[in-house]
Amino acid sequence: MRGTNRPSLKDVAAIVGVSTASISRCINNPQKVAEPTRLRIKKAIESLGYVPHFGGRALAINRTNTIGAIIPSMENAVFASGLQAFQEALSHAKVTLLVGSSNYNATQEYDQIRSLLSQGADGLLLIGKDRPKNTQDFLERNSVPHVLAWCFAEHMSSLTVGFDNRKSGQKITKHVIEHGHRKLAVIAGLREGNDRAHERILGIEDAVKANPTVEIVAIEECKYSFNEAGAALDRILAIEKSPTAIICSSDVLAVGAMLRTKDLGLRVPDDLSITGFDDINLARVVTPGLTTVRVPQQEMGRKAAVILLDLINPNRSNAELQSIELTTPIITRGTLAYL
Amino acid sequence: MRGTNRPSLKDVAAIVGVSTASISRCINNPQKVAEPTRLRIKKAIESLGYVPHFGGRALAINRTNTIGAIIPSMENAVFASGLQAFQEALSHAKVTLLVGSSNYNATQEYDQIRSLLSQGADGLLLIGKDRPKNTQDFLERNSVPHVLAWCFAEHMSSLTVGFDNRKSGQKITKHVIEHGHRKLAVIAGLREGNDRAHERILGIEDAVKANPTVEIVAIEECKYSFNEAGAALDRILAIEKSPTAIICSSDVLAVGAMLRTKDLGLRVPDDLSITGFDDINLARVVTPGLTTVRVPQQEMGRKAAVILLDLINPNRSNAELQSIELTTPIITRGTLAYL
DNA sequence: TTCTCGCATGCAAGCGCTTACATTTTTAAG
């Protein structure tokens, strides 16, 4: 909206022959304006193609009706679909989504937080719960309304909508162990600054420790790409004690590993079992289908939106908002063999 | 940024003991402020945790440094990755991305356009080139800076960054025909309000018409989901003249069809050839690998950002900006058989 | 020493909108 001379309230007022206040009221509280005037105003607005100036309004009401989301990357379908659900929910409430991406990097996330906030975001959706002190401080000090998705924690200063990554990691591992596997390997995302990856591994270790006959023969971290995962698989296969199952902390990683096994002439799950995490489309499409953990992507997006909208609602009920814990069912397909 | 009492320029000025003008200058034109003052100001800003108020600034400079993108859906990886690239490019230029999604629906797109613009977007990224007259009019009348991606056209009032969907459709079809196929079927996205789907089919028809021995035995439209594509495949197989190849206007559709063939016990490509369009991760992962058309998703995102940034640059060179045509190579994998 | 010029800073006028309060008009009760 940047024609050289966009119409302003004044212009509309001049045409209709009323004060700017009436126009404003007509836009924000139509019932406060008499029917006939309202009609004339509507017509004038229409004919001028008037659109309220965002800055002016934001300045006056100190609110932008805008919410920011900072996700690691839209490249990964799991976040893209969560974001899509989030956006749709916001859209119904007439609030607009600002997007930033952190590339799994805490500094970038901090920058994006500052940036989105300085763009006027009324609230923020963030992924995961661990962040550096300065980021944390910044959020608190400015009392930024925000919710954390993809994780769950009670008794935290922030609200969360998601699941317990550690428990989920433990659950899938237990599942693998129940299939008779004793030597496990792990391919995970880089743990640094990524609590989800970190906690999932912790969960895996929990399950292993609970069972003395089971051991983890290798943990390989790598970026979220097929090729990196393939390389991680190579490293794992290079060690003496071959695992019978590889637990991956993400479907992308799992599928990358599967692709590599194919190149190597290994059969999944006969020669090697592989499990994923996320349950994105890829998991369903690869052959055999990937046994994985379903992450409630869309549900998180939708629920996070609800909470956030409530949080920034100026006349919000004092109703105590609660963190929400969602479940992560195991989806059984074909990559996990009984030993 | 909505602490009950966020600091304003005035507060900073009070602490430093200079006028608000100097603070403003220090933020926007540091070289216009003497070194020592600048340092003191920086310190004060830091200690207060001051962040410029978005509305105030937007009102004063009549610009938001915000660009909107309206894509059909982030659910489809092809758009998600284009959007990711777009966002990154914008981020480098310190501009923020507003996101809306249209769900392949012209009315929703129009609403989102209005919405993003009223949120102050300085410019817009839109997908595809055909839209209803009212949308078109709206864009022109308000002279909204915008670029259209995922399509290409010269001599249009809008700039485009993308490829010629029709030519690409023709190209893959020619490729299929060269493999000896004579009876083709098509699974496409809903054409209504979707010029990409529409033009791809036109291209397919072009290629077929150029070769009298070839015919299209069926064209099925459906939504972009595996199941819908599977159902479309069923409909195609139900007719008498069985096609030997199915050309799909998107990878999602192609993979959905492949999944269904598997259920049906049909072998791809031995019993049936299938081609896709987009070249998203799915195409590489499915077995056999999907022969498809590569769409330069990220390149479009990046280049669209460059153009758009130029377009909204207040002191922009008069350099005539040009639409950009990108190529769409055919990626040969395993779903297209020689007959 | 005086005069200029340039640099650093301050002053103050908006930018377009909302809203508390004041004023006018309408409505309805007596």
Place this chain on the structure above:
DNA sequence: CTTAAAAATGTAAGCGCTTGCATGCGAGAA
């Protein structure tokens, strides 16, 4: 008819920031 209350509209003061112009200062030139 009056008159009070309610409804409709107007007035004007900001919201926080930017920026053209004015001012004050010190340095170098004459």
